[in-house]
Every structure is written in C-alpha cells, then in structure tokens.
Amino acid sequence: MFKHLPFFCLVLGQSLRNRCITSFSVGNQVGIPARFPISHFLFYNIRKLKSDVIGTNEALTILYQLSPETDSDVYSVSLSSSQKNRKKNKKKEKQNPQTIKAKSIAKGNDPLVSLNMNLDYLAKSGQKGCARRAEELLLKIEKLYALGYYAAKPDIVSYNSVMYAYAVNESGEYNSTEEVLRILKRTKEISQEGDRNMIPNVVTMNILIKSFASTGAACKAKEILDDMEKAYQSGSKDMGPNTLTFNTVIHAYAKAKMPLEAEEILRRMMIISREEPEREDEIKADTISFNSVLHAWQTSRIRGAAQRSQQLLDHMIRLYHAGNEDVRPDVYSYTITASAWAKSNDPNASDRAIELLHKMENLSALGDEDMCPNCVTYTAVINALARSRKRGAAVKGFEILLQMEKQFIDGNEDLKPDLICYSAVIDALSKSKEEYAGQKALDVLNHMIALSDTNTCENIRPNAQVYLSVITALGRSKARGSVDAAHQLLQELEVSYASGADVAPNTIIYNAVIDAWARSSFVFKADRAYSLLLKMEDDSKNLHLTYCKPDIITYNSVILAAANSFGDSNIKSKAFRIALTAFKKIQSSPQLQQSSRTYSIFLKAIRKLVSPGFDRDSIVKKTLEYCRRDGLFNQHVLTQAQLTCSKKTVLKKIFKEIGFDGDTIEMKSIPQTWKAKAG
Numbered sequence: 001m002f003k004h005l006p007f008f009c010l011v012l013g014q015s016l017r018n019r020c021i022t023s024f025s026v027g028n029q030v031g032i033p034a035r036f037p038i039s040h041f042l043f044y045n046i047r048k049l050k051s052d053v054i055g056t057n058e059a060l061t062i063l064y065q066l067s068p069e070t071d072s073d074v075y076s077v078s079l080s081s082s083q084k085n086r087k088k089n090k091k092k093e094k095q096n097p098q099t100i101k102a103k104s105i106a107k108g109n110d111p112l113v114s115l116n117m118n119l120d121y122l123a124k125s126g127q128k129g130c131a132r133r134a135e136e137l138l139l140k141i142e143k144l145y146a147l148g149y150y151a152a153k154p155d156i157v158s159y160n161s162v163m164y165a166y167a168v169n170e171s172g173e174y175n176s177t178e179e180v181l182r183i184l185k186r187t188k189e190i191s192q193e194g195d196r197n198m199i200p201n202v203v204t205m206n207i208l209i210k211s212f213a214s215t216g217a218a219c220k221a222k223e224i225l226d227d228m229e230k231a232y233q234s235g236s237k238d239m240g241p242n243t244l245t246f247n248t249v250i251h252a253y254a255k256a257k258m259p260l261e262a263e264e265i266l267r268r269m270m271i272i273s274r275e276e277p278e279r280e281d282e283i284k285a286d287t288i289s290f291n292s293v294l295h296a297w298q299t300s301r302i303r304g305a306a307q308r309s310q311q312l313l314d315h316m317i318r319l320y321h322a323g324n325e326d327v328r329p330d331v332y333s334y335t336i337t338a339s340a341w342a343k344s345n346d347p348n349a350s351d352r353a354i355e356l357l358h359k360m361e362n363l364s365a366l367g368d369e370d371m372c373p374n375c376v377t378y379t380a381v382i383n384a385l386a387r388s389r390k391r392g393a394a395v396k397g398f399e400i401l402l403q404m405e406k407q408f409i410d411g412n413e414d415l416k417p418d419l420i421c422y423s424a425v426i427d428a429l430s431k432s433k434e435e436y437a438g439q440k441a442l443d444v445l446n447h448m449i450a451l452s453d454t455n456t457c458e459n460i461r462p463n464a465q466v467y468l469s470v471i472t473a474l475g476r477s478k479a480r481g482s483v484d485a486a487h488q489l490l491q492e493l494e495v496s497y498a499s500g501a502d503v504a505p506n507t508i509i510y511n512a513v514i515d516a517w518a519r520s521s522f523v524f525k526a527d528r529a530y531s532l533l534l535k536m537e538d539d540s541k542n543l544h545l546t547y548c549k550p551d552i553i554t555y556n557s558v559i560l561a562a563a564n565s566f567g568d569s570n571i572k573s574k575a576f577r578i579a580l581t582a583f584k585k586i587q588s589s590p591q592l593q594q595s596s597r598t599y600s601i602f603l604k605a606i607r608k609l610v611s612p613g614f615d616r617d618s619i620v621k622k623t624l625e626y627c628r629r630d631g632l633f634n635q636h637v638l639t640q641a642q643l644t645c646s647k648k649t650v651l652k653k654i655f656k657e658i659g660f661d662g663d664t665i666e667m668k669s670i671p672q673t674w675k676a677k678a679g
Contacts (some may be wrong), residue, residue, distance in 0.1 A: 031356040064481040112152035118349045123165035131165035155197040180211040213252035221252040242282045254296035262296040286326040296341040308342035342384035353384035386428030394428040430473035438477030441470045475516025483520040501592045506547045518561035526575040529561035558582045563605035576609035596632045596678045603640035612646040621654045631676035
C-alpha cells in the first residue's frame with residue numbers, strides 16, 4: 001500500500017526541511033501527521049518554495065506515482081525513528097466520497113477548494129507545459145473521484161482554470177484557442193448530462209474571448225460578446241457580459257489595429273451603463289477601457305490617429321473632473337497619446353507631445369505620484385522631436401534626456417535612462433539638417449560610453465545601431481571634418497572589437513562610412529571608398545570575417561562615390577576606373593544581386609567622368625544591354641541614359657541596336673521583359 005511513501009517522504013523531507021511547517025519535523029525525521037491529505041500538503045507547501053530541490057513538476061510527478069490507495073483524501077501515516085520498526089497501517093475501507101468530503105470540510109480542508117487553488121496556481125505559473133499539466137491533474141482527480149478515492153468532483157471553476165492556462169500560455173505544440181474550445185465543449189457535455197456545477201458561466205466565456213484576443217481574432221471575440229448579450233436579454237442573467245468582457249474585446253481590436261471598432265465597443269459600454277442603471281455595477285467603462293482604445297489608435301496607420309487620441313484623452317479628463325473616478329487618466333493614458341503624436345505627420349506634433357509631458361510633470365509636482373512621466377514617456381517625446389525635423393528639435397531632445405538623467409541622479413529610479421532613450425536622441429540628430437548635428441551625435445555617443453563605465457548606467461553601453469546612427473549623422477553633416485570623424489570612429493570600433501569588445505564593425509557600418517565619403521566634398525572620395533571595399537573583401541576572404549563581407553549596397557556606394565567625384569582629368573579618370581572595377585565585380589559575382597540602382601548610378605558615373613564621344617556611347621550601349629538582360633529598366637535608368645548620350649539620335653540608335661523598335665523612348669513603350677525585375 002505504501003510502496004511509494006519512502007521515496008515520497010525522502011524527497012519531500014529534503015525539500016521542506018526547516019522551510020515549511022516546522023511541526024511536521026521530528027529531529028531528523030520528517031513525518032506526515034495522521035489523517036492529513038497528502039496532495040493538499042504537497043501543493044500547499046510547494047508554493048512556499050523558492051529554490052528547493054523539488055518543484056511543481058516534480059511534485060506532480062510524485063503525486064501521480066502514488067497508487068490510488070495512497071492518494072485517497074485522508075489516511076493515517078507516521079514515521080518512527082527507525083524505518084525497520086515502522087508501524088504498519090491497516091488499509092482504510094473505501095468510503096462514500098460525500099462522507100469523506102464532509103469530514104474534510106469539518107476539519108477545515110475543502111478538497112474542491114484545494115483542487116481549484118492548485119489548478120489556478122498551475123495556470124498562472126507560466127511554466128513550460130503548465131497547461132497540459134493542469135489538464136492532467138484535472139483528469140487524474142476526476143478519475144480518482146469516480147473510483148471513490150477523492151472527496152470532490154471538479155466543477156466549472158476547475159475547468160475554467162485549465163481553459164485559462166491554455167488561453168494565456170501559448171505553445172508551438174497546440175493552438176490555444178482550439179484547446180479552449182475543446183475543453184469548453186467538454187463542460188457543455190457534462191452539464192447536459194445533469195451536472196449543474198458544470199454549466200459555463202461569464203468567467204468561462206471571458207476566457208474564450210481572451211483566447212481569441214491573444215490570436216488577433218477580434219471579430220470572433222465580438223461574436224462571443226454579442227452571444228453573451230443576447231443570452232442576458234433572453235433571461236440568462238449569469239451569462240451577461242461584464243466590464244472585463246468588454247475590455248477584453250476592446251483589447252482584441254487594439255491588437256488587430258482596428259481603432260474604430262474598439263471605440264464602438266467602448267461607446268456601447270457607456271450606453272449600457274447609462275440606459276440600464278441596474279447593470280452599472282457590472283458594466284462600467286474605466287481607465288483600462290479608454291487606454292485600450294488609445295492604444296488601438298496609436299498603433300493604427302489611420303490618418304488623424306493622433307488627433308483622435310488627443311480627443312479621447314481630453315474626454316477622459318472632462319469625465320474625471322465631472323466626478324467619474326473610474327476613468328481617471330493615468331501615466332499610460334498620457335504616454336500612449338504622446339506616442340501617437342510621435343508617429344503623426346502633423347507639423348505641430350512635437351509641440352503637442354511636449355505639452356503632454358509638461359502637464360504630466362506639473363501634475364506630478366502637485367503631488368500626483370501616479371502621473372510621474374517614465375522612460376517611455378520621455379522617449380515618445382524625443383521621437384516626436386526627431387520626426388518633426390524642426391530646427392533645434394534634436395538639441396531639444398538631448399536637453400530632455402539630460403533632464404531625465406538629472407532626475408535619476410536625484411533619486412527617481414523610474415527615470416533611469418536606457419539605451420532606447422539615447423538611441424532616440426542620436427537618431428533625431430542623424431535626421432537633422434543642422435550643420436553640427438553630426439558632432440553633437442558624437443558627443444552623445446562619448447557621453448554614453450562615459451556613463452556606461454560607471455555602476456549607475458551600465459545598461460546604456462552603445463550597440464551597433466547606435467554607432468551606425470552616429471556615423472550616419474556625421475555622414476550627413478556639412479561641417480568640416482565630419483566624414484573624417486566617421487572614418488575614425490570606424491577605425492576605433494575595429495580596434496576595440498579586436499581587443500575583445502562586443503560591437504563588431506559590420507557590413508552596414510562600413511557601408512555607412514563609404515556612403516559618408518560619397519556624400520563628402522573630399523576630392524579623393526572614390527579612393528577612400530574603394531580602399532574600404534578592398535579591406536572588406538580582404539578581411540572577409542582571407543581572415544574569414546563574415547560580419548564585414550561586402551554586399552550590393554557596398555559596391556553601389558563605391559560607384560556612387562566615384563560618380564560624385566570632381567577635379568581634373570586624372571582624378572576623373574581614376575574615379576571611373578574605380579567605378580568600372582566595382583561594376584565588373586558585381587557582374588562577375590554570383591553572390592551579388594544587382595539592382596536598377598546599380599545601373600542608374602553607373603550611367604551617372606559614365607556621364608560625369610567620361611568625355612562625350614564614341615567611347616562613352618559604346619560604354620552606354622554595353623551597360624544598357626546588361627540592364628535589358630537583367631530586366632532592371634526603370635525610370636531612373638532611362639533618365640540617366642537620356643542624360644548620358646551625347647545626342648537623342650545616338651540614344652535611338654543604341655536602343656534600336658539592343659532590340660527596341662518603338663517610335664518614342666519612354667517607360668510605357670519599353671518591353672515588359674526589359675523591366676520585369678525592376679524595383
């Protein structure tokens with residue numbers, strides 16, 4: 001009868017020693033007091049464990065290993081000081097489950113409550129496979145109840161916990177919604193057999209709606225809501241939707257980026273609570289309802305989303321000031337609206353975002369601690385400034401970041417700047433057209449490096465994206481020496497990575513420096529760009545550094561650097577040789593996929609670097625033959641061809657020689673095969 005108990009008690013004793021109920025310990029022995037339900041003891045105490053030998057999974061395994069005789073609700077077990085002299089217990093006669101249940105409840109142990117607590121714990125544990133384990137436990141108890149070894153039969157609460165486990169714990173092994181529907185079908189079958197404790201209720205349907213919401217099936221979620229409302233109107237008051245039901249459907253629409261539908265559900269809530277006062281306690285729009293609709297607008301691509309978000313926030317504020325405490329705006333309400341403005345094309349978007357920030361700061365200063373702006377709020381405002389591209393906007397973003405830093409140093413732990421905040425400022429500077437934006441971006445980078453070396457802000461060490469943004473900002477800057485600073489930053493990155501740093505100078509970073517040279521006013525820009533290309537080729541081939549292997553963008557950027565070259569005939573001649581070499585490498589490499597841009601910028605290089613005449617026309621003809629072969633003709637290629645040929649008659653002759661027989665040379669008359677792969 002007790003063949004599993006020695007192992008059970010040994011493991012449980014090692015796990016619970018001096019950690020749980022001390023009255024169970026006697027010297028070095030661990031015993032289980034008479035008539036105590038083992039399964040209750042195990043699962044009750046497993047919640048108290050933090051890092052013990054035994055966990056929930058192991059506990060369930062031990063429970064399942066117990067024979068039905070030992071897994072009855074109550075029995076007597078005790079351990080003496082010697083295993084050899086252990087007293088033998090007589091097998092208890094099988095009792096009526098209701099009798100067992102009555103005795104358990106009389107002693108303060110309700111087996112159904114215990115079961116549902118354990119199922120609820122499993123469902124919310126987040127452990128891998130917890131949904132399957134919850135269902136296994138449920139089925140095990142059902143079987144034990146049928147055999148007379150468990151005092152209570154699982155009810156709808158038990159099944160709701162298992163459904164919830166599937167709804168919130170997604171897995172590649174099953175479809176969450178299908179599993180919830182499967183278990184729901186089982187509850188209906190049992191209730192139809194006469195078990196009134198298994199009738200699905202509003203909690204059941206809310207879980208089903210949640211499962212649809214998690215998969216983005218917003219319309220399905222609304223169908224369930226409609227069915228619940230019809231059931232309520234037909235007299236099934238227990239099936240009437242509540243605030244959670246409506247909020248979950250709104251969340252489903254928000255996740256599906258359907259703000260109009262989400263707002264309609266919110267409006268429906270407010271109408272019901274106004275026109276049906278008896279349901280006001282069950283259905284009442286709250287802050288969560290409004291915030292979900294705000295989120296739906298913020299994530300949508302609908303024109304005017306920011307303006308509508310602002311209107312909803314203003315409506316929340318009016319309702320709150322009128323005495324509706326349930327819709328009191330919180331930090332999320334303001335932050336999500338600021339984020340909506342950050343995505344807006346409205347010319348005053350950044351000003352509106354800053355207004356929201358200042359209002360939050362004022363409310364916080366007046367004692368409303370729940371309105372203190374957080375990192376997400378400040379980042380949203382900085383992004384709004386970056387998008388505006390107004391003069392001084394990027395610098396204003398940096399000032400806001402410094403303000404965050406100061407508040408953090410003064411003790412506000414919630415405003416600890418993170419990498420996203422600094423990246424937003426640098427990105428704003430990289431998009432700025434101000435002359436010294438590049439140098440300011442470099443200053444921010446150095447500031448980050450200095451702070452990351454301290455113990456207070458170790459989480460802001462620059463990554464590859466930050467370096468890329470700084471180099472881009474330097475490349476776009478018109479200030480003298482900016483491109484040299486970008487190249488020097490690349491070299492510093494190479495040295496630091498070789499010394500063991502985490503950030504590698506990857507292909508994208510190299511391409512950004514080459515593009516910086518292409519944009520520069522430096523006379524020998526083609527030489528600098530080509531030298532970087534040769535280094536990338538050498539490092540990736542001979543040193544096997546795959547992170548810096550040149551791609552089509554690398555070669556196109558080198559051709560562009562050559563095309564933008566200027567100076568005497570010697571400089572132009574050398575620049576064209578560089579462009580031609582890069583173009584030939586593209587044509588001969590099976591790994592490189594040329595694009596329409598490859599041909600348009602190479603034609604530009606021909607026009608800028610080769611003198612008009614027969615040689616230039618011959619090169620144009622050969623280039624257009626390749627372009628026709630690759631199906632990459634587009635308007636940019638055609639425009640460059642028209643600009644490059646010395647005369648219109650020459651262009652017509654070239655097109656005729658490569659197979660064009662139309663009267664006018666324009667894109668609509670170009671054969672489809674010539675432009676089949678054009679972007």
